Amino acid sequence: MLRLRFILPVMALGLAAGTAMAQMGPSSVWQGIYTPDQAARGDGVYQQACGACHGAALGGTGEAPPLIGGEFISHWDTMTVGDLYDRVRTTMPQNNPQSLTREQYADVLAYLLKANGFPEGAVPLDRRSEVLATIGITAEKPASGATGQ
Template sequence: MTMRKMPLILSIAAALAGTALAQDAGKSVWQGVFTADQADRGSAVYAERCGACHGAALNGTGEAPALVGGEFVSHWDTMTVGDLYDRVRTTMPQNDPQSLSREDYADVLAFLLKNNGFPAGAQPLDRRSEVLATIGITAEKPASTGS
């Protein structure tokens, strides 16, 4: 193997290992990663800034996809809450991306997680992408979640 190929291979291996660590060593959405109060705050923000496009019941309208249900959860299955947070924060609302505070985006995510059947916990969902990247999203509830 040439010396030029080695850094590329190491970079790919590091990226794959980082993703695996985020999902294996970190938390899971099944462990209560947001609070009920935070989801309630997120409900108000969602109604004001997201509901017109995604629907009051999160079922989607027109071209805006549903944010609740099997298709939504399976799309994000094996990814992290950080992936979802970054997507929402950088692209939504579609007519004014990045216009909410990081706290509001975290609150809306808590609302989405709650409405997709994930349990609330004692600590609010963090607003930092690097912390959220350690929380794995899995569609199926693990046999043992610690909650």
């Protein structure tokens, strides 16, 4: 009985925290999940660390795929920003994976989101995978009012 008195409140607290976290943050890339300053920083990091392979204009070169346009968006459609972040963070730059800080990877991701037409917001893109995993990527903009704004 003592164990049950301890477990039930802990479970309730965990559920409440998970619900609160889901309600607090955006759940779509269409909700403005990065700032203009963050995207600008990301542009600089991208040009230095990524542009040689993916092209200065994000169009891809050789075997490096484009990071802008329909092919890129359709590849990530229905996945999460966390999926994209973890892929970039753990595999790029190809010659030196995980060589940037988490903040720099988030900045680069903000730049990619901006370049692909997703709206800016007032709060910088988070650097934590578990937070980014709650934000969905959808190719098509939801109908007005469906973005939670």
